[in-house]
Amino acid sequence: MAYSTPGNALGNEAANLYRDHAVWLFGWLRRRLGGNNTDAADLVQDTYVRLMDSGRYPPIGEGRAFLAQIAKGLVLDLQRRRRLEFAYLEALASQPQAEFPSAEQQHQVLEVLIRIDRMLDQLPAKVSQTFLLSRFEGLTYHQIADRLEISYGSVRKYMLRATQVCLLAMDE
Incomplete structure:
Protein backbone atom coordinates (compact mmCIF):
# COMPACT_ATOMS: atom_id res chain seq x y z
CA MET A 1 0.00 0.00 0.00
CA ALA A 2 1.46 3.41 -0.94
CA TYR A 3 1.15 6.33 1.43
CA SER A 4 1.16 10.01 0.68
CA THR A 5 3.54 12.34 2.43
CA PRO A 6 1.50 14.62 4.68
CA GLY A 7 3.62 17.78 4.42
CA ASN A 8 1.48 20.88 5.00
CA ALA A 9 -1.69 18.99 4.25
CA LEU A 10 -1.49 17.03 7.53
CA GLY A 11 -4.49 18.74 9.03
CA ASN A 12 -6.49 18.69 5.80
CA GLU A 13 -5.91 15.00 5.08
CA ALA A 14 -6.83 14.00 8.61
CA ALA A 15 -9.87 16.27 8.58
CA ASN A 16 -11.02 14.86 5.24
CA LEU A 17 -10.58 11.28 6.42
CA TYR A 18 -12.45 12.11 9.61
CA ARG A 19 -15.30 13.78 7.73
CA ASP A 20 -15.56 10.97 5.20
CA HIS A 21 -15.13 7.95 7.47
CA ALA A 22 -15.63 8.69 11.18
CA VAL A 23 -19.31 7.70 11.24
CA TRP A 24 -18.56 4.49 9.35
CA LEU A 25 -15.59 3.73 11.64
CA PHE A 26 -17.71 4.29 14.74
CA GLY A 27 -20.31 1.80 13.48
CA TRP A 28 -17.66 -0.70 12.51
CA LEU A 29 -15.99 -0.45 15.92
CA ARG A 30 -19.31 -0.54 17.75
CA ARG A 31 -20.17 -3.85 16.07
CA ARG A 32 -16.74 -5.28 16.89
CA LEU A 33 -17.09 -4.20 20.52
CA GLY A 34 -20.50 -5.74 21.07
CA GLY A 35 -22.45 -2.50 20.85
CA ASN A 36 -20.29 -0.54 23.31
CA ASN A 37 -20.73 3.09 22.21
CA THR A 38 -18.26 4.54 24.70
CA ASP A 39 -15.36 2.30 23.73
CA ALA A 40 -16.19 2.71 20.05
CA ALA A 41 -16.14 6.51 20.35
CA ASP A 42 -12.85 6.40 22.26
CA LEU A 43 -11.25 4.13 19.68
CA SER A 54 2.28 8.38 12.19
CA GLY A 55 2.07 11.02 9.47
CA ARG A 56 1.18 8.25 7.01
CA TYR A 57 -1.98 8.61 4.97
CA PRO A 58 -3.68 6.20 2.60
CA PRO A 59 -4.05 6.80 -1.10
CA ILE A 60 -7.42 8.06 -2.26
CA GLY A 61 -10.05 5.36 -2.08
CA GLU A 62 -8.26 3.28 0.56
CA GLY A 63 -9.22 5.31 3.64
CA ARG A 64 -11.58 2.77 5.17
CA ALA A 65 -9.18 -0.15 4.84
CA PHE A 66 -6.35 1.92 6.28
CA LEU A 67 -8.44 3.19 9.21
CA ALA A 68 -9.80 -0.30 9.87
CA GLN A 69 -6.26 -1.67 10.06
CA ILE A 70 -5.30 0.92 12.69
CA ALA A 71 -8.55 0.35 14.58
CA LYS A 72 -8.05 -3.45 14.61
CA GLY A 73 -4.77 -2.96 16.43
CA LEU A 74 -6.42 -0.66 18.93
CA VAL A 75 -9.23 -3.17 19.53
CA LEU A 76 -6.64 -5.87 20.21
CA ASP A 77 -4.82 -3.54 22.61
CA LEU A 78 -8.08 -2.79 24.42
CA GLN A 79 -8.98 -6.48 24.69
CA ARG A 80 -5.50 -7.36 25.94
CA ARG A 81 -5.63 -4.56 28.51
CA ARG A 82 -9.05 -5.73 29.73
CA ARG A 83 -7.81 -9.33 30.07
CA LEU A 84 -4.81 -8.13 32.07
CA GLU A 85 -7.03 -5.99 34.29
CA PHE A 86 -9.40 -8.90 34.88
CA ALA A 87 -6.55 -11.30 35.72
CA TYR A 88 -4.99 -8.74 38.05
CA LEU A 89 -8.28 -8.05 39.83
CA GLU A 90 -8.86 -11.79 40.20
CA ALA A 91 -5.41 -12.15 41.76
CA LEU A 92 -6.13 -9.24 44.09
CA ALA A 93 -9.42 -10.80 45.18
CA SER A 94 -7.52 -13.80 46.51
CA GLN A 95 -5.31 -11.61 48.70
CA PRO A 96 -6.06 -10.96 52.37
CA GLN A 97 -7.70 -7.56 52.87
CA ALA A 98 -4.74 -6.32 54.94
CA GLU A 99 -2.42 -6.81 51.94
CA PHE A 100 -4.75 -5.12 49.44
CA PRO A 101 -2.95 -2.29 47.59
CA SER A 102 -4.38 1.21 47.35
CA ALA A 103 -6.22 2.30 44.20
CA GLU A 104 -3.13 4.27 43.14
CA GLN A 105 -0.87 1.24 43.62
CA GLN A 106 -3.32 -0.93 41.66
CA HIS A 107 -3.28 1.57 38.80
CA GLN A 108 0.54 1.68 38.79
CA VAL A 109 0.79 -2.12 38.72
CA LEU A 110 -1.71 -2.33 35.86
CA GLU A 111 0.23 0.25 33.86
CA VAL A 112 3.45 -1.73 34.32
CA LEU A 113 1.70 -4.99 33.37
CA ILE A 114 0.35 -3.37 30.21
CA ARG A 115 3.81 -2.05 29.26
CA ILE A 116 5.35 -5.48 29.90
CA ASP A 117 2.65 -7.15 27.83
CA ARG A 118 3.23 -4.74 24.93
CA MET A 119 6.97 -5.27 25.04
CA LEU A 120 6.64 -9.07 25.23
CA ASP A 121 4.28 -8.94 22.28
CA GLN A 122 7.00 -7.30 20.20
CA LEU A 123 9.48 -10.09 20.90
CA PRO A 124 9.78 -13.16 18.70
CA ALA A 125 7.17 -15.77 19.59
CA LYS A 126 9.60 -18.29 21.09
CA VAL A 127 11.12 -15.64 23.37
CA SER A 128 7.78 -14.54 24.80
CA GLN A 129 6.52 -18.15 24.99
CA THR A 130 9.64 -19.11 26.93
CA PHE A 131 9.11 -16.31 29.41
CA LEU A 132 5.41 -17.06 29.87
CA LEU A 133 6.01 -20.78 30.33
CA SER A 134 8.62 -20.06 32.97
CA ARG A 135 6.85 -17.32 34.88
CA PHE A 136 3.20 -18.28 34.59
CA GLU A 137 3.24 -22.05 34.16
CA GLY A 138 6.25 -22.62 36.42
CA LEU A 139 8.09 -24.86 33.96
CA THR A 140 11.80 -25.46 34.39
CA TYR A 141 14.21 -24.49 31.64
CA HIS A 142 14.57 -28.16 30.67
CA GLN A 143 10.78 -28.57 30.46
CA ILE A 144 10.52 -25.45 28.32
CA ALA A 145 13.28 -26.71 26.02
CA ASP A 146 11.42 -30.00 25.59
CA ARG A 147 8.05 -28.37 24.99
CA LEU A 148 9.31 -25.78 22.48
CA GLU A 149 11.83 -28.18 20.96
CA ILE A 150 14.74 -25.82 21.49
CA SER A 151 18.03 -26.15 23.34
CA TYR A 152 18.52 -25.44 27.02
CA GLY A 153 20.96 -22.68 26.00
CA SER A 154 18.26 -21.05 23.86
CA VAL A 155 15.89 -21.08 26.82
CA ARG A 156 18.50 -19.29 28.93
CA LYS A 157 19.16 -16.75 26.16
CA TYR A 158 15.43 -16.14 25.61
CA MET A 159 14.77 -15.73 29.33
CA LEU A 160 17.56 -13.18 29.61
CA ARG A 161 16.19 -11.22 26.66
CA ALA A 162 12.58 -11.28 27.95
CA THR A 163 13.66 -10.36 31.47
CA GLN A 164 15.63 -7.40 30.15
CA VAL A 165 12.57 -6.23 28.23
CA CYS A 166 10.41 -6.53 31.35
CA LEU A 167 12.91 -4.54 33.41
CA LEU A 168 12.94 -1.82 30.76
CA ALA A 169 9.14 -1.71 30.82
CA MET A 170 9.17 -1.31 34.60
CA ASP A 171 11.63 1.60 34.38
CA GLU A 172 9.49 3.61 31.94
Whole structure:
Protein backbone atom coordinates (compact mmCIF):
# COMPACT_ATOMS: atom_id res chain seq x y z
CA MET A 1 0.00 0.00 0.00
CA ALA A 2 1.46 3.41 -0.94
CA TYR A 3 1.15 6.33 1.43
CA SER A 4 1.16 10.01 0.68
CA THR A 5 3.54 12.34 2.43
CA PRO A 6 1.50 14.62 4.68
CA GLY A 7 3.62 17.78 4.42
CA ASN A 8 1.48 20.88 5.00
CA ALA A 9 -1.69 18.99 4.25
CA LEU A 10 -1.49 17.03 7.53
CA GLY A 11 -4.49 18.74 9.03
CA ASN A 12 -6.49 18.69 5.80
CA GLU A 13 -5.91 15.00 5.08
CA ALA A 14 -6.83 14.00 8.61
CA ALA A 15 -9.87 16.27 8.58
CA ASN A 16 -11.02 14.86 5.24
CA LEU A 17 -10.58 11.28 6.42
CA TYR A 18 -12.45 12.11 9.61
CA ARG A 19 -15.30 13.78 7.73
CA ASP A 20 -15.56 10.97 5.20
CA HIS A 21 -15.13 7.95 7.47
CA ALA A 22 -15.63 8.69 11.18
CA VAL A 23 -19.31 7.70 11.24
CA TRP A 24 -18.56 4.49 9.35
CA LEU A 25 -15.59 3.73 11.64
CA PHE A 26 -17.71 4.29 14.74
CA GLY A 27 -20.31 1.80 13.48
CA TRP A 28 -17.66 -0.70 12.51
CA LEU A 29 -15.99 -0.45 15.92
CA ARG A 30 -19.31 -0.54 17.75
CA ARG A 31 -20.17 -3.85 16.07
CA ARG A 32 -16.74 -5.28 16.89
CA LEU A 33 -17.09 -4.20 20.52
CA GLY A 34 -20.50 -5.74 21.07
CA GLY A 35 -22.45 -2.50 20.85
CA ASN A 36 -20.29 -0.54 23.31
CA ASN A 37 -20.73 3.09 22.21
CA THR A 38 -18.26 4.54 24.70
CA ASP A 39 -15.36 2.30 23.73
CA ALA A 40 -16.19 2.71 20.05
CA ALA A 41 -16.14 6.51 20.35
CA ASP A 42 -12.85 6.40 22.26
CA LEU A 43 -11.25 4.13 19.68
CA VAL A 44 -12.42 6.32 16.78
CA GLN A 45 -10.56 9.21 18.36
CA ASP A 46 -7.54 7.03 19.15
CA THR A 47 -7.47 5.82 15.53
CA TYR A 48 -7.23 9.36 14.20
CA VAL A 49 -4.64 10.33 16.80
CA ARG A 50 -2.52 7.34 15.79
CA LEU A 51 -3.02 8.24 12.13
CA MET A 52 -1.87 11.81 12.67
CA ASP A 53 1.04 10.75 14.90
CA SER A 54 2.28 8.38 12.19
CA GLY A 55 2.07 11.02 9.47
CA ARG A 56 1.18 8.25 7.01
CA TYR A 57 -1.98 8.61 4.97
CA PRO A 58 -3.68 6.20 2.60
CA PRO A 59 -4.05 6.80 -1.10
CA ILE A 60 -7.42 8.06 -2.26
CA GLY A 61 -10.05 5.36 -2.08
CA GLU A 62 -8.26 3.28 0.56
CA GLY A 63 -9.22 5.31 3.64
CA ARG A 64 -11.58 2.77 5.17
CA ALA A 65 -9.18 -0.15 4.84
CA PHE A 66 -6.35 1.92 6.28
CA LEU A 67 -8.44 3.19 9.21
CA ALA A 68 -9.80 -0.30 9.87
CA GLN A 69 -6.26 -1.67 10.06
CA ILE A 70 -5.30 0.92 12.69
CA ALA A 71 -8.55 0.35 14.58
CA LYS A 72 -8.05 -3.45 14.61
CA GLY A 73 -4.77 -2.96 16.43
CA LEU A 74 -6.42 -0.66 18.93
CA VAL A 75 -9.23 -3.17 19.53
CA LEU A 76 -6.64 -5.87 20.21
CA ASP A 77 -4.82 -3.54 22.61
CA LEU A 78 -8.08 -2.79 24.42
CA GLN A 79 -8.98 -6.48 24.69
CA ARG A 80 -5.50 -7.36 25.94
CA ARG A 81 -5.63 -4.56 28.51
CA ARG A 82 -9.05 -5.73 29.73
CA ARG A 83 -7.81 -9.33 30.07
CA LEU A 84 -4.81 -8.13 32.07
CA GLU A 85 -7.03 -5.99 34.29
CA PHE A 86 -9.40 -8.90 34.88
CA ALA A 87 -6.55 -11.30 35.72
CA TYR A 88 -4.99 -8.74 38.05
CA LEU A 89 -8.28 -8.05 39.83
CA GLU A 90 -8.86 -11.79 40.20
CA ALA A 91 -5.41 -12.15 41.76
CA LEU A 92 -6.13 -9.24 44.09
CA ALA A 93 -9.42 -10.80 45.18
CA SER A 94 -7.52 -13.80 46.51
CA GLN A 95 -5.31 -11.61 48.70
CA PRO A 96 -6.06 -10.96 52.37
CA GLN A 97 -7.70 -7.56 52.87
CA ALA A 98 -4.74 -6.32 54.94
CA GLU A 99 -2.42 -6.81 51.94
CA PHE A 100 -4.75 -5.12 49.44
CA PRO A 101 -2.95 -2.29 47.59
CA SER A 102 -4.38 1.21 47.35
CA ALA A 103 -6.22 2.30 44.20
CA GLU A 104 -3.13 4.27 43.14
CA GLN A 105 -0.87 1.24 43.62
CA GLN A 106 -3.32 -0.93 41.66
CA HIS A 107 -3.28 1.57 38.80
CA GLN A 108 0.54 1.68 38.79
CA VAL A 109 0.79 -2.12 38.72
CA LEU A 110 -1.71 -2.33 35.86
CA GLU A 111 0.23 0.25 33.86
CA VAL A 112 3.45 -1.73 34.32
CA LEU A 113 1.70 -4.99 33.37
CA ILE A 114 0.35 -3.37 30.21
CA ARG A 115 3.81 -2.05 29.26
CA ILE A 116 5.35 -5.48 29.90
CA ASP A 117 2.65 -7.15 27.83
CA ARG A 118 3.23 -4.74 24.93
CA MET A 119 6.97 -5.27 25.04
CA LEU A 120 6.64 -9.07 25.23
CA ASP A 121 4.28 -8.94 22.28
CA GLN A 122 7.00 -7.30 20.20
CA LEU A 123 9.48 -10.09 20.90
CA PRO A 124 9.78 -13.16 18.70
CA ALA A 125 7.17 -15.77 19.59
CA LYS A 126 9.60 -18.29 21.09
CA VAL A 127 11.12 -15.64 23.37
CA SER A 128 7.78 -14.54 24.80
CA GLN A 129 6.52 -18.15 24.99
CA THR A 130 9.64 -19.11 26.93
CA PHE A 131 9.11 -16.31 29.41
CA LEU A 132 5.41 -17.06 29.87
CA LEU A 133 6.01 -20.78 30.33
CA SER A 134 8.62 -20.06 32.97
CA ARG A 135 6.85 -17.32 34.88
CA PHE A 136 3.20 -18.28 34.59
CA GLU A 137 3.24 -22.05 34.16
CA GLY A 138 6.25 -22.62 36.42
CA LEU A 139 8.09 -24.86 33.96
CA THR A 140 11.80 -25.46 34.39
CA TYR A 141 14.21 -24.49 31.64
CA HIS A 142 14.57 -28.16 30.67
CA GLN A 143 10.78 -28.57 30.46
CA ILE A 144 10.52 -25.45 28.32
CA ALA A 145 13.28 -26.71 26.02
CA ASP A 146 11.42 -30.00 25.59
CA ARG A 147 8.05 -28.37 24.99
CA LEU A 148 9.31 -25.78 22.48
CA GLU A 149 11.83 -28.18 20.96
CA ILE A 150 14.74 -25.82 21.49
CA SER A 151 18.03 -26.15 23.34
CA TYR A 152 18.52 -25.44 27.02
CA GLY A 153 20.96 -22.68 26.00
CA SER A 154 18.26 -21.05 23.86
CA VAL A 155 15.89 -21.08 26.82
CA ARG A 156 18.50 -19.29 28.93
CA LYS A 157 19.16 -16.75 26.16
CA TYR A 158 15.43 -16.14 25.61
CA MET A 159 14.77 -15.73 29.33
CA LEU A 160 17.56 -13.18 29.61
CA ARG A 161 16.19 -11.22 26.66
CA ALA A 162 12.58 -11.28 27.95
CA THR A 163 13.66 -10.36 31.47
CA GLN A 164 15.63 -7.40 30.15
CA VAL A 165 12.57 -6.23 28.23
CA CYS A 166 10.41 -6.53 31.35
CA LEU A 167 12.91 -4.54 33.41
CA LEU A 168 12.94 -1.82 30.76
CA ALA A 169 9.14 -1.71 30.82
CA MET A 170 9.17 -1.31 34.60
CA ASP A 171 11.63 1.60 34.38
CA GLU A 172 9.49 3.61 31.94
